[in-house]
Amino acid sequence: MAEDSKLEEDRISNLPDGLLNQILSLLPIKDAVATGRLSRRWRHLWKHLSVLNFSLSHFKIYEECDGTEDPTEEFRSFALLVNGVLALLRNPRAIRKFHLHCAHSHLDDKFRAYSVDTWVRSVIGPHLEELNLVLYSKEYKSAFKLPQTLFTSANLISLS
Structure with a gap:
């Protein structure tokens, strides 16, 4: 019986929040958020993530x-x-x-361009070290323009 209780012990939930957040940051964001359903202990952990990876990976290239x-x-x-x-x-x-991987525009869809611009602007802050954008567009004229505030970001190390 004592052996069974050792097998059921949840050692991961006993780790410090900082370490759990590092682990969650390695997951796709949808999975990191879903861990909040595991227990009360996990419910709000993802809300403290400092590494975000959004990918519309199942998106098919327009062609x-x-x-x-x-x-x-x-x-x-x-x-x-x-x-x-x-x-x-x-x-x-x-x-x-x-990290953001998605389509930037599709024909005359201004919502898409506005959304991407808003997301990038919302994460520009004093702690941003790495910004990785993979943006698809069928239209060659709809290039994404980086916000000027990005170029004054003191801690930015990697921009791709």
Whole structure:
């Protein structure tokens, strides 16, 4: 019986918050948020993450779309996730690393361009060290313009 209780012991939940946040930062953001369902101890841990990795990885490059997917609706679902996470973070200005992989524009979809711009602007802060953007666009004229405040960010080490 004593052996069974040792097997059921949750050693991961007993780790310090800082270490758990490092572990959570290695997960895709959707999975990191989902860990909040594990227990009360985990419910709000993800809200203290300083490393965010948002990827619409299942997004098909425009040339690969077969017409059955709605890229606008897919992006709107993705935007709900990103907006929700950024809104619920304890301190979005304390983000150290921000990775964003998605489509920047699609035809005349201004919502998409506005969303990406808003997300990038919201994470620019005194702690931002790494910004990685992979932005797709079918239109060559719709290049993403980096905010000027990014160039005065004192701690920025990596921009790609």
